[in-house]
Amino acid sequence: MKNAASNLIMGVTLSCISMAINSGIGDRIVLAKSTNSQNCDIFAYVTDTDPKGLNVRSGASINNKILGQIPINETVKIIAAAGDWVQITDASDGFPGTGWVFVPKLGISTRGYGTNGVDLYASTSQQSRKIRRVPSSVSIKLLGCQGDWAQVEYEGIRGWLAREDQCGAALTTCS
Known part of the structure; x- marks a missing residue:
């Protein structure tokens, strides 16, 4: 009887671990423990030239599920940042929800029109x-x-x- 109960507990435990790995829950748990996300409130635009668009994922990793795509030049609102990933919402076209994108696939421009530029x-x-x-x-x-x-880089200078x-x-x- 004791062996049967131990085998049942082991089987249930392994099933739960397998489900967590296959569903991506494990990635989200690791991400939550390993990164501190920053709240953000800026806008950027998609620079990814992939004809399918920029992949929007369920979490901040290429291992997370693709939820949809956003076409090049579309504007997104960034609401959080974690490492090289940002959480976006309110895409102007292509994706109606909230998800994570790889930040090097986004761009931003400077304002300062009619002036001699802006400061970093x-x-x-x-x-x-x-600077x-x-x-x-x-x-x-x-x-x-x-x-x-916005944290940016211009001609090798970060600011x-x-x-x-x-x-x-x-x-x-x-x-």
Whole structure:
């Protein structure tokens, strides 16, 4: 009787582990334990040239299920960041829900129209050191976000771009 109960418990345990691995729950548990996501509130646009569009996933990993795709140049709202992944919602076309995308497949541009450019800051405060002046209306590499600040790279210099200097639309100047 004792062996039968032990075998039953072992079988149930292995079934639960198998279900967690195959359903992607394990990836989400590992992600929750291993990364600290940052809340964000910025817009960006899809730069992925894949004809199918940018994959939107159920979690911050290529191992997570693909929920849908978003076409190139469409605008998305970024609501969180975890490593090289951002959680998006409100895509302007192609995907109606919320999911995770690989941040190098997104872009952002600078504003500053009619000026000599915008400032990159050392941290998420306009009182922090200004580390670079970036021309207005140029595309820059999006690295991540925190609150309404975008972490970017321009000509090898990394810094933070204030909300009023960001343009998250590919096909307009955001003026």
